[in-house]
Amino acid sequence: MTESNPSQEMIDNEERTIPVHLLSGFLGSGKTTLLNHLIDYYKALNVKTAVVMNELGDVNLDGQFIDSDIPMAEMLSGCICCTIRGDLSMELKELIEEHNPDVVLIESTGAANPMEIMDAITETALLIRVDLRVIATVVDGPELLERSKKGGRTFKLMQDQIRCATDLIVNKADKLNPEDLINVQQIVRELNAFAPLTVTVRCLTELSVFDLDRDAGRARLVDNGHKHEPEKHNEHGNKDDNKQYADDSHDHAHDHAHDHAHDHAHDHAHDHHICGANCNHDHNRAHDHDDHEHKDGAPYVSHEHVMTLTHYLPAAIDSHEFEALIRRLPKEVYRAKGIVTFTDTNSRFLFQYAYGEVEFIRITPQAKVNDVAVFIGEHFSKEVLLQELKQL
């Protein structure tokens, strides 16, 4: 980041602790959009950034559009909060040792329970000096509102993600009328009264909360025991909010760490545990075995109901037929993305689908990329969808 003589740099590298920021939020909420803003932000500040991207599917489409200068670890075909959680520590360690970044950004899958990832990052701290700083949860405003009316497991997961945040971004404000926007903020505030909250369109916001010279261990310092009155908070998250955190957390951090160690079902490195706002209560619930299942040997899995279909398209397809297929996707498919080549145009397209809205972006890949479509949802028929895709 700053110029120094080589021997000083060696000492610094040996001793320094690498800040890690976790980007959480439900499928399609805008995590990659935020990640891209952050990469640009750090680039402008001359901060060397490394990225860990996690996808449930077999391909990392979002990663293909990240500057090739950015060191990146891709963790595919599973979720770092459960099935491939054990790999996160090693991936992080290798990434840091190989590239010596100033900061690491982890984008989790939208189905991930951030508390489990926090534990995994904490385990990494046993291997290498990392410090979880910001847990930014991107909230899909319209989707949260919809899910809050229905309840269910997906809503519970969204609640977990909001509760654990040190910073909240209520995104897709362009799709909410003023009344609904207030309702969404109320839901979020009831779940997490602590974290600074910013309302955004395409995650465009001031990013100083991610500055590296801010207080270390911020995520750890957030108090969980007391709720502040929502009206005391600036909805746009200014520095006063952050000061409030540090002051409050000081009094209660110990209590929380103690409670947590007792409540947690797994035997992780609790001395190092890092938690965000309100995690204390939620941990008890999150580990409630009546609600959730454990896989053999794997830690708690909060999203077994989430399923993916990855289909490589063998040839170019008709754009109208494809768009029609996307538009009639069952509501159980809430996220789809991929790269397609159309017979009726000369270009390739990245497509993004989230909750009924589809977007096509013309692309010119620099490297060889396959035509592929990934679908994520709950209990949809993979066979039916596959059949439709093959008929294109």
Ligand SMILES: Nc1nc2c(ncn2[C@@H]2O[C@H](COP(=O)(O)OP(=O)(O)OP(=O)(O)O)[C@@H](O)[C@H]2O)c(=O)[nH]1
């Ligand atoms: N209308 C609208 N669309 C948005 C906004 N932010 C992001 N999107 C779109 O929503 C889709 C998903 O955005 P991503 O940033 O890829 O979301 P994500 O959370 O990384 O998605 P996953 O990796 O699948 O979990 C894309 O088509 C974005 O262009 C917003 O504020 N408003």
